[in-house]
Amino acid sequence: MHVVVLYLCAAAVLIAGTQVLLELTVPGGRVPPWQAARLIWRRPVPPVAAGLVVLMVAMAIVQTVHPAVIGDLERDPAGGWWRCGTALLVQSSGWTQAVFNLAALGAVAPVAARTLGNWWALIIFLVAGVASHVVSTAGWSPHGGGDSVAICGLVGALAVGYLLRGTRRDLRLKLLLVPAAGVLLCVLRNNHGVGVLVGCLLGVASAYRPARVGSWRPD
Numbered sequence: 001m002h003v004v005v006l007y008l009c010a011a012a013v014l015i016a017g018t019q020v021l022l023e024l025t026v027p028g029g030r031v032p033p034w035q036a037a038r039l040i041w042r043r044p045v046p047p048v049a050a051g052l053v054v055l056m057v058a059m060a061i062v063q064t065v066h067p068a069v070i071g072d073l074e075r076d077p078a079g080g081w082w083r084c085g086t087a088l089l090v091q092s093s094g095w096t097q098a099v100f101n102l103a104a105l106g107a108v109a110p111v112a113a114r115t116l117g118n119w120w121a122l123i124i125f126l127v128a129g130v131a132s133h134v135v136s137t138a139g140w141s142p143h144g145g146g147d148s149v150a151i152c153g154l155v156g157a158l159a160v161g162y163l164l165r166g167t168r169r170d171l172r173l174k175l176l177l178v179p180a181a182g183v184l185l186c187v188l189r190n191n192h193g194v195g196v197l198v199g200c201l202l203g204v205a206s207a208y209r210p211a212r213v214g215s216w217r218p219d
Contacts, residue, residue, distance in 0.1 A: 006188055009181040013196060016177045017155040020162050021111050023171055037107075046113030048122045053106055056147060059089045060098040074145035075137045084133035087145035088126075097146055104151050112154040115161065116206050121154060124206070128153020128198040132191040140189045149195035156182060156199025161207040 022031065025039050063069050073086040091098040112121040129150030136144065159178035166172055179200045185193025 005184060006190060009184050009188075009190075009193075012177040012181040013152065013155060013192075016159060016174050017108070019171060020155075020158050020166075020175060021107060023162070023166070023168060024111050024115055024158065040107060040110050046110055046118050046121075048118040049109035049113045052109050052122075052125065053102070055089075056098075056102055056105060060091065060095075060102065063090050063098075064095070070145065074143060075133045077137055077142050081134070081137065084130050084137055085126075087133045088129045088147045088150055090145040091147075092143070092145040097148075101146060101148050101151065105147065108151050108154050108158075112158055116154075116157060116203075120202075120206050120209075121157075124153050124157045124199055124202045125150045127202065128156070128195040131198045132194040135194045136191040140191055149191050152182075152192050152195035153199030153202070156196040157203030157206060160200040160203035164204065164207045 021040070022036055025031075025036060031039070070090045070092055073083065073090045074092050075083045075087040091101060109121065109125075112124070116124065125147075129147060132149035132153075133145075136142065156178055159175040163172050163175050166175075178196060182193045182196030182200060186197065187193075
């Protein structure tokens with residue numbers, strides 16, 4: 001049952017998150033995947049999104065050439081709490097995790113940067129990611145690494161922001177699944193839940209900050 005609930009939560013975040021990404025990219029959110037990818041990465045590309053993707057691609061290559069770097073940077077209570085930050089740079093499950101996380105980052109980061117603003121997206125990415133690894137290091141899962149928890153933070157922020165400021169009632173109702181899934185994941189002691197919930201909390205602040213530069217409607 002634990003595994004079933006875990007996958008249901010992942011599916012809820014993935015499906016609802018995909019729909020809000022499409023809605024924030026194209027009115028109505030109904031476009032073929034190849035067109036959505038082109039529009040998400042349309043020019044000008046947000047510098048934070050481009051920088052994060054380039055960094056993670058570079059680190060994926062580094063850990064492939066020098067696998068020992070994973071053990072040097074992943075979270076480890078005996079290795080120091082600074083690893084809660086460096087754990088975002090390595091994918092401890094290898095290329096499968098790296099490819100999936102790069103695809104997710106490539107889909108989420110540009111939309112988050114345009115909607116939330118470059119600096120706010122970077123702050124959410126770092127705070128949600130580090131918080132997730134801190135909780136894991138403290139006992140949930142002491143060893144490991146990956147940036148999926150930080151990506152979950154961006155999805156949580158976009159979901160809650162659209163809940164508060166979006167215009168489509170049907171989508172807003174679906175997006176309630178995102179914070180609900182975050183709570184359940186935390187009950188299951190899965191660090192992705194921490195990322196989602198931290199992102200949701202920061203998404204509230206982002207949606208109502210006076211200098212918000214993005215839009216909860218497509219450009």
